[in-house]
Each structure stands twice: as structure tokens, then as C-alpha cells.
Amino acid sequence: MAPPVKNAVRAAAAPTEEWSSQPEVTAAHPPKNAAGDGDRRPISTVLIIIAMQTEALPLVNKFHLSEDIDGSLFPKGVPWVRYHGIYKELHINLVWTGKDSILGVDSIGTISASLVSYASIQALKPDLIINAGTAGGFKAKGACVADVYLVSNVAFHDRRIPIHVIFFCVNYLYGIGARQTFSTPNLIDELNLKVGKLSTGDSLDMSPQDEVLILANDAVVKDMEGAAVAYVADLLSVPAIFIKAVTNTVDGQKSIAEEFLQNLIAVCTTLAQTVSQVVDFISGVYQIIGIRKSTSVYRKLYINTDEYYILKIMYQFA
């Protein structure tokens, strides 16, 4: 057992090359302001993006966040709401997409999620995004109500662009927008999280055309925001993770809308517990470590939440 280390350099050695969780489709996520800190800048500012008030409030309470009431962060007219505070030395910002000003319902879906992601990244310069929310789950893939998934991959299932120029189907791939999320093997191990793929679309229900693409996306959960947040996070090179809690089964016998409403509040409590555990993990870990693509070498770094550390460095030569 090593002595306590608090806010010190905790990593023995960090990769010096490109850090990436998304080797095929997306850009690398180099840590910001890495100069002088050997690419090992700790996570300081966390941005939690949430689409529903019912999903947001348990976390606002858990982290004792205050609502930003001066309204200066976002332009006049937008319904977006920011809550913020310090929790275990992390700057926590929770941004909820807010209520539609005319209809009074949560601003769910990909457009609001992408706008809030963009505006919040510009305003807050987060080190990490957590998109937390509820989702439908696929029984056939093993998902049950109240399961919480850390998402490994995202894609869209309602953006069909079948323009094939000669042998290329790049428009089709653009529509699907498949990307790996930021890789967090230590987080998954530490919290023993379920891991699965997420498919995103702007409808709560599932049409036969949606179903074809959801199956092609190999999704275990289906939401209305994730892939949009991932798209913006990638554009602006901010690492993003996705935590999705299952309110309803999509391939079950019950009505999706009824099951969703029936389980929403209880599942949001479960979601908040998992997000809280993830934030606790982040607060105790120097860095959620990525994968260095070029050599298949990666290093695992665990810091437990009691501020004692267990350091494991593992090399895997492919």
C-alpha cells in the first residue's frame, strides 16, 4: 500500500502519443492544455448533459448544485438550464435542455442535445462530458428495466441517406454516424458496469425502418440524444461518456410510452446513483486513461476513492 497522494502526479508514466477512443471514425481526444504536464492534466471540469428535468433533479440534489440564475451563460431565448457546484474538488456543471417555451415539455431529442452540447462546451471548456439519461432496452440483447449501461458505441437509426455514388456509400455512413465512445476500461472494471452499444433517434417509438438500423447498429439500448452529443463532442475534441438507464423494453409486449412513464422516476434514481459513482471514481482518479492506438500498449491506473492509490501498469504487445 502506498501513502496517500492528493492532487499530486499520480500516474507513473502516461502515453505520449495520440490518445484516442475512436480509432475508426472520430478524431483523437488529446487532453487540453497538456503542455508542461506530460499529457496528464487531471480532470477538473465535468459537464453533465441531460434532456429531462426528471433525470436532472436527483443529480442536482446529490451534488448540491445551484441553478445559474443570472442567465449570462447562454443567449436570451434558449430554455437551457445550468446547475453548478464543486463536488470532491471537481467543478460539476449539469446542463439540462430545459422546457420548450410554448409547450412546456422537456426539450428532448438530437437538435436540443447537440445545441446544448455545443454551447456548453464553448462556454465551460469541460475536460469530460457525461451524457446521462434514460433509454429503451432490448430484451433480446439482455437488457432489463433499471439496468444502467456505460455506452461503448453510438450510432443513429433514423438518418437514412441512401446515396451511393459509384461504389461508395459514404453518405449512408455519415447518416449512421457510428463512433466509439471515449474508452474507460478502468471505470468499467471498478464499478462493474454493464457495457453496450447505443442507437439514437428522434422518436420514442420504433418504426420497422428504425428497427432494421438498430439491429445493424447492434444496439442494446436506444435513446433520443446520445449520438448527437457524441457528434458534437467529437467535433470539438472533448472526451464524452454515456450512461443510460433502461426505463422500458423496446422489444417487449408492453406499450413503450406507458412503460416509460411508469418506470421513469424510479429509474432516474438508479441513474443518479450510477452517475454519482462515476463522478466519485473520476474525483479519485488522476485521469480516465485512453488507449494508445499505435502500439496496443495501454496502462491501467486505479486510484481508490479513499485517496490511496493502487497503481497497475500493464503492457500488452499485440
Place this chain on the structure above:
Amino acid sequence: MAPPVKNAVRAAAAPTEEWSSQPEVTAAHPPKNAAGDGDRRPISTVLIIIAMQTEALPLVNKFHLSEDIDGSLFPKGVPWVRYHGIYKELHINLVWTGKDSILGVDSIGTISASLVSYASIQALKPDLIINAGTAGGFKAKGACVADVYLVSNVAFHDRRIPIHVIFFCVNYLYGIGARQTFSTPNLIDELNLKVGKLSTGDSLDMSPQDEVLILANDAVVKDMEGAAVAYVADLLSVPAIFIKAVTNTVDGQKSIAEEFLQNLIAVCTTLAQTVSQVVDFISGVYQIIGIRKSTSVYRKLYINTDEYYILKIMYQFA
């Protein structure tokens, strides 16, 4: 015939109450910086939002716009491209959503369109948005290839949110996102434009579920960006008009993708001609005049493009 009037106050009297083109769903669009100018501030900065390079280039050439190459307007990482210049005393900004950095195809669809709208409005503070682009047309509603429509209403057809809490279906209405566009009766009369409703979705094709909602939206044209641009323009209270040129029929016998590709270049030339006429009209008119909701009084104001004016003031008491 009255004498030439150039950059002078051309309106006899403008409405003093709320200006709105969207009486049911969306917020009013008061002219910006109206104080001291009697709500009659002329249009100075025009923002043209375009999703495809093929749609953008004829307009870049027509207006002799220069590409913004210093890259300071938008954050690093985004593919968005701004062209700008002065045309007939108007500051013209054309923002194209750019090419996907990995796949090299146009960043079409609602997410990119909404992000570009938001970022461009924030950066450029336009007086008017013109969303110009190609669209599918419905033969059953009278649309033919190469027709150009000025859009009266927008809505989505792929955001199905069937959550009905008690007797309310507000989530469903939020998903549909129906709104009237900025009202421009004088522009329509002057240019003898076709007028119709637009339905927006993220797919080039049309599923049976899409078709049901497109019919419910009473759409004559179908695109992949319009309603998203309208949503953002409404949030930020910027008047927006939508000019859509028909590349293909959606309810015809031909393949949508094939017909789209076959007609794209020719129709983009036609689109550019109409957008150019609209900008010419704007350059000669003091203000695209809205409708004063409260009394059903409206005033028509024509200024011809030779800088002579014909002034008509018409009162209609309902």
C-alpha cells in the same frame, strides 16, 4: 412616380405593436435594435444557410463572396465554411455546413443545420436568415422538378413522441415542431413565387411512418434541414425564410436518390437564381414587413429594384 430614394426612410408608418409571423407556436420576431428607429431598422446583414457545396457555390459566385480563411469565426474542429461580401449594400454571409472531416461528404441534416444556425447567429447577428436548399416535391400537391418554393410553414416528420399525459399530447406537438415562417407577402407578390409547406426529416428516403406525418403536415416539399433552422431562428428571435428547389419527386415512380443526383446541379442553378432575386428584392426594400397580429391591419410596402419606389399602404380591418 416618386423620386429615387436611396437608404432613406421609405416607410410611411410602421406598426408599433408586436411583429410576428408565427402567431401560434413561435415567439414574435421584433426587429433588433429598434429603439430610436421606430421599429423600422432596415435589413443590413443577411445570413444564408446552406447544407451542400453544390447548392452553395452558384451563390458564392453570383454574389462574389470570399471564403473566410482565417478560421476565427467558428471554433477549431468544425467543418463549417463562411463566405461573405457586400452585395447591393447588404452584408451577405453564406454559411455552408461543410464536409464531414472523416467521410468527406456534405454535413447535411438537422443537427449540422441547427448547430450552424446557432453559431452563425451568435457570431454574425443577422437581420434575416435565408435557408436555401434542394428538396423533394410531392407530385400529388402539384410540385414538379425545378419548381422553387417559398415556405409558409415548417414541421418535422421523423420525431414521433407519442407520450400522452392525461388528455394532453404536448410531447407529440413538440416533436412535430410545426411553425409558421416569417411572413413576406410582398416578396411573394413581387417575385410571383410558389408558396407551400415544408416537412423536414433526417432521411433522404421516406418510410411509411414518415409519409403519414408528411401528409399530416400538408407538405408540398420535403427537406433535411428547414425545420431545424426554423427552430433555432425562433429560439434566438431572428426572422427566417426558406427557399427550396425541387430536385426530385418523392411520390413519383423514379428512385429518389437517382432523380436527386440527376437533377442536382441544374436545380441548384435555378435555386441560386431565385435566391438572387430574393436578395435583390431585399436590397431594394426597406423592410420585409411582418403582420401585426392584434388588429389584422397590415401595410404593404414595395420598393422596386431600380431604386424608385411605389408605396402602397393598405388597411384590412377584419
